[in-house]
Each structure stands twice: as C-alpha cells, then as structure tokens.
Amino acid sequence: MKVIFAGTPEFAATALAALHQAGHEIVLVLTQPDRPAGRGMQLQASAVKQYAVAHNIPVAQPVSLRLDGKYPEVAAEAHALLQSTPHDVMVVAAYGLILPLSVLNIPRLGCLNIHGSLLPRWRGAAPIHRAIEVGDTETGITIMQMEEGLDTGPMLLTESVAIKDSDTTGSLHDTLAAMGGKLIVEALHLLGQGKLPSTVQPEQGITYAAKISKEEARLDFLQSADTLARKIRAFNPFPGTHAQYGDKTIKIFAAHPVTQSSHGAEPGTVLSASAHEGITVACGEGCLQLIELQKPGGKRLPAADFLQGFPLPANSLFALKPE
Numbered sequence: 001m002k003v004i005f006a007g008t009p010e011f012a013a014t015a016l017a018a019l020h021q022a023g024h025e026i027v028l029v030l031t032q033p034d035r036p037a038g039r040g041m042q043l044q045a046s047a048v049k050q051y052a053v054a055h056n057i058p059v060a061q062p063v064s065l066r067l068d069g070k071y072p073e074v075a076a077e078a079h080a081l082l083q084s085t086p087h088d089v090m091v092v093a094a095y096g097l098i099l100p101l102s103v104l105n106i107p108r109l110g111c112l113n114i115h116g117s118l119l120p121r122w123r124g125a126a127p128i129h130r131a132i133e134v135g136d137t138e139t140g141i142t143i144m145q146m147e148e149g150l151d152t153g154p155m156l157l158t159e160s161v162a163i164k165d166s167d168t169t170g171s172l173h174d175t176l177a178a179m180g181g182k183l184i185v186e187a188l189h190l191l192g193q194g195k196l197p198s199t200v201q202p203e204q205g206i207t208y209a210a211k212i213s214k215e216e217a218r219l220d221f222l223q224s225a226d227t228l229a230r231k232i233r234a235f236n237p238f239p240g241t242h243a244q245y246g247d248k249t250i251k252i253f254a255a256h257p258v259t260q261s262s263h264g265a266e267p268g269t270v271l272s273a274s275a276h277e278g279i280t281v282a283c284g285e286g287c288l289q290l291i292e293l294q295k296p297g298g299k300r301l302p303a304a305d306f307l308q309g310f311p312l313p314a315n316s317l318f319a320l321k322p323e
Contacts, residue, residue, distance in 0.1 A: 001188055002087040004107065005048070006030040011177045012093035013047035015114050018181030019091065024188060026057050028085050030078075032096050033061045065103050082106050089191065091184055092146060101148050111146040112187060113153070114180040116173075117209070118142060118160055120201045123151035124209040128169050128176065131209075133234035135226075138162050139172070141180045143187045145198065150208075154198040157187050168236040212239060219243045220321035221268040225257035225286035243268075244319040245312070253300055254291035262287050268320050273312035275304035281318060 002025045005016050012031075020026050029052040037044040045053070052059045062078040064071040083106055090107045092099065093114040104111050117127035119142040131139045140160035147153040159179055163172065190196040217239045219228055232255050235241045242251045262282035265271060269282040279290040293306045 006095040007093040014177035120206040122209040125211040127209040222284040225283040225288040251294040268318040
C-alpha cells in the first residue's frame with residue numbers, strides 16, 4: 001500500500017520501520033518540527049524524521065493542520081500536500097498534533113491510529129504512564145479507525161500484554177512499540193484484503209490518561225509505599241520522580257515497598273540508610289526502600305554508592321509535599 005505516516009517519538013519510529021520493512025511504500029512522513037534538546041539545546045530531529053531521512057522518505061513538519069487555527073497558511077499548505085500525494089491510507093502513532101476532520105477525510109481508506117492501551121481504557125496522551133501508575137495488571141495495543149473525538153473511533157485490532165511488577169514506562173514502552181509495529185502491519189494486510197474487522201468501543205470503562213505534568217513528579221510520602229513505588233516506575237524514565245531533602249532535590253529512579261514497620265514514624269522519615277540495610281523511608285502506609293537515586297549534578301547510582309557521597313542519617317526527614 002501507499003502510506004502517509006504521521007508520528008514523532010521512538011514509539012512511532014518503531015511502527016514506521018515495521019511498515020517500511022514489510023514492503024509498504026511510505027510516500028510521505030509527517031512529524032513534529034525539530035526541537036531544542038540536550039545540554040547545548042541544539043535543534044534535534046524527531047526519531048521518525050531521522051528514520052525517514054535515513055531511508056530517503058519525504059518529510060513534512062507543519063506546526064499545525066488546523067485551517068481555523070493560529071497558522072492557517074501552514075495548515076493549508078499541508079492539506080494541499082496531502083491531497084496531491086497519492087496514497088491509500090494514513091497511519092498515525094504518537095504524532096502530537098490534532099488531525100481535524102478535513103485531514104481525516106483525505107485518505108481513501110481513512111486514518112489508522114496505533115494507540116498504547118486497550119481502549120476504551122486510557123484514552124488520551126499518556127496511556128502507558130497511567131496504566132502503571134494506577135496498578136493495572138494488563139495493557140496492550142489498539143489499532144483504531146480515527147474520527148474527530150479523542151481516541152473514540154472503532155477498534156480494528158487489539159493485542160494485550162501483562163504489566164509486570166518490574167515494568168517501568170521505559171520497558172513497557174519498548175514492548176508496546178514492537179507490538180504496535182507488528183499489529184499495524186497485520187492491519188494493513190487485512191485492510192488490503194477487505195477483511196479488517198471493526199468494533200465500536202463500549203461506553204463502559206472509559207478513562208482518560210492526562211498528560212504528565214512536572215508538578216506530579218514530586219513524591220508525597222503521605223501516600224502509601226505501594227502508590228509511590230508505582231509512580232516511580234510510571235515516571236521512569238520521563239519525567240522522573242524526586243523528593244526534597246533539606247535544600248536538595250533528590251531524583252529517585254527505582255524503589256519498592258517493604259514490609260518493615262515504621263514504628264509510627266512520621267511519613268518521610270529515614271528509617272535506615274546504609275550499604276547493608278539500604279535506604280528505607282516511612283510512608284503514610286508502609287515503607288519504601290529506595291534503590292536508585294541521583295543527587296544534584298551527580299549520576300544515577302545504586303543506593304549503596306549514593307550514600308558514599310550523600311549520607312542520609314537515620315531519623316532525618318524528606319520534606320512532605322506542600323499543600
């Protein structure tokens with residue numbers, strides 16, 4: 001098939017590579033404009049653009065596709081490009097721009113989206129993060145026919161996977177990205193044969209995965225150890241979680257709940273901190289053992305190595321999250 005592909009991060013680049021390697025003709029790639037990144041804040045191409053350029057696939061990077069938005073001239077140019085580029089279908093994965101109805105109506109066979117959850121669970125921007133954060137035991141990929149609503153279209157193909165207690169957003173992302181690439185290749189094969197099934201999403205079980213904010217990243221030790229451990233996994237690698245210790249912000253990348261008694265200690269109290277016993281902190285319910293940490297200007301380190309350069313005396317306190 002002739003495919004226009006719209007996507008931006010690694011999750012999307014995995015799907016683009018799968019389609020390309022399966023023999024589909026990628027006639028055009030849409031991706032977000034280059035963004036400043038790294039310490040030098042140099043402009044950096046998206047993962048999707050890097051793949052497209054490496055394989056001589058044409059790339060367009062409009063800042064908007066909305067004819068009634070802030071950049072109507074840019075959007076009009078993008079519409080004209082889509083209309084003048086012969087193609088059968090558009091595949092969308094984590095693109096980052098809203099596709100208005102005027103765009104959705106252009107491809108002959110419509111627009112297919114690769115979504116990182118089992119719809120209607122976790123519609124929206126951060127389905128992988130939120131699934132881990134709330135303790136879901138499974139998630140998956142849904143190939144969906146796009147319509148104007150937010151992730152509301154008919155479900156075409158789905159595949160599920162268990163969420164392990166050790167999964168972070170980083171590890172689950174990689175699993176789902178590979179699954180999404182495999183499933184979209186299967187979907188286009190069935191679409192070409194006229195055999196792609198379609199199921200309307202149920203009205204029950206709808207939840208929304210709100211975009212992750214930086215304000216959420218600070219740990220609140222008034223919460224339970226189980227809740228905090230899930231959040232740390234959910235926010236690893238981005239945006240990461242942190243806790244305030246005196247005037248220092250300590251990043252925490254790995255932790256797990258432990259059965260150790262807090263003996264009624266105030267939440268945020270360091271119960272133990274040694275190479276032998278590890279770093280254990282009292283929580284609103286239960287205790288949390290910190291496994292991997294980073295001090296300001298330092299490297300990510302196992303707890304034992306972290307303590308060599310940043311001692312945490314027993315009975316000292318991590319600050320509670322302000323109201």
